[in-house]
Amino acid sequence: MSATVSFTAPTPHGPQRVTLAYARVGAGEPLILLHGIGHHRQAWDPVVDILATERDVIAVDLPGCGRSPALPDGLPYDLPTVNAVLGAFCAALELDRPHVAGNSLGGLLALELGRENLVRSVTALSPAGFWSEAERRYAFGVLRGMRATAQRLPLSLVERLSRSAAGRTVLTSTIYARPGRRSPEAVVAETLALAHAEGFFETLRAGRSVRFTDDVPGLPVTVAWGSRDRLLVPRQGIRAKHAIPRARLVRLPGCGHVPMNDDPALVARVVLDGSRAQPASALRTSFSTVTL
Structure with a gap:
């Protein structure tokens, strides 16, 4: 079901009224889906029905994307601001530490939410922030x-x-x-x-200095990369593994930068596996892959 919600977000620049559009389907533990820059929530459509068999799926249009209005004047499209908005969005929908999966920019945002302990698991598909300067x-x-x-x-x-x-x-x-x-x-x-997409260039400007170098301790993290990603090359996944040593690093054979369309069954399996309870032994695993 498509809907919008308006709420007050405690941003680094003071409380601000924000509206986000989202679609919600399924039942089970909540799972938020975040898309990449300039995209919209429908990027997740190929996998939503599969995910909804086990999860209460909430696909969000990020601020200024899809049907979500731009951020209020004066608010930057940087990580602290957008993550404050997403945290307030979860509170507005009464979502207590949902699972989160994100692609590209959405993957970076998902990892930031995990680092702040606002979610219970993170699955990041080709997340931004693990690039060299030349790659960025x-x-x-x-x-x-x-x-x-x-x-x-x-x-x-x-x-x-x-x-x-x-x-x-x-x-x-x-x-x-x-x-x-x-x-x-x-x-x-x-x-x-x-x-x-509003805020497109503001988001790029904010991203020029972004590097994700912190660990995300205490919760399951999956980082997955398409073997045919032409935008953020797959070797960036190795850097993600070094930054987050306990993360499960998954190869998505034959998939591009937005893998949900390329292999919906595989991507849905990776997301669901990443959002299931894992024993301590699984969290200690240093490396794992999914292959076909």
Whole structure:
């Protein structure tokens, strides 16, 4: 069910009234899903129904993305502010330390929520923040190019391209390893979401100095990386493992930067496994992979 909720968030810049859009389905322990920069909550659609068999799934449009309004004037799109908003969102929905899964920017936000002990488990899919400076510059350049293209293309051309697998490849191959699997309607919607995302460049500016170097102790953490990620290259997963030694590091064979569409069954299994109670012996495991 799609809905919006307005609440007061205790941001680093003082209390602010914020509204977020979200969709909620399923039953069980709560699981929040966070998308990447310039995307929207529908990025998770390929896996939501599977996750909802075991979880109360809440897919969120981040501030200024999808159907969520921009942050109030003067609020930066930095990690402390957005995480304060997400913490207040959980409180508004009376979610007591939910599980959280995030992709790209959403993965970084999920790890930050875990570091602050606001959630009970974290699954991060190709999370931002484990890049070298050269890798960050490359990724930000690609993202700026994608945004410019989405804004320049006439809607009629986007719709025409989306009708063929070749056209969907032109529009989305940067983030999907198997773009032909994405539906035409979904490709049009996410191209428009990228073109209209408010706070896009503010988020990039805030991310220039971001490095995730802290451990996330005391809760299960899974970091998963697509083997065909062309935006944040897979070797960044090794850096994530070094920063979070107890994390379960999972390889997603044949998947791109947004893996939910490339292999929904595998991604859903990784998220559900990551949100299940794990014995102490599992948390001590230094490395594990999922292979096909």
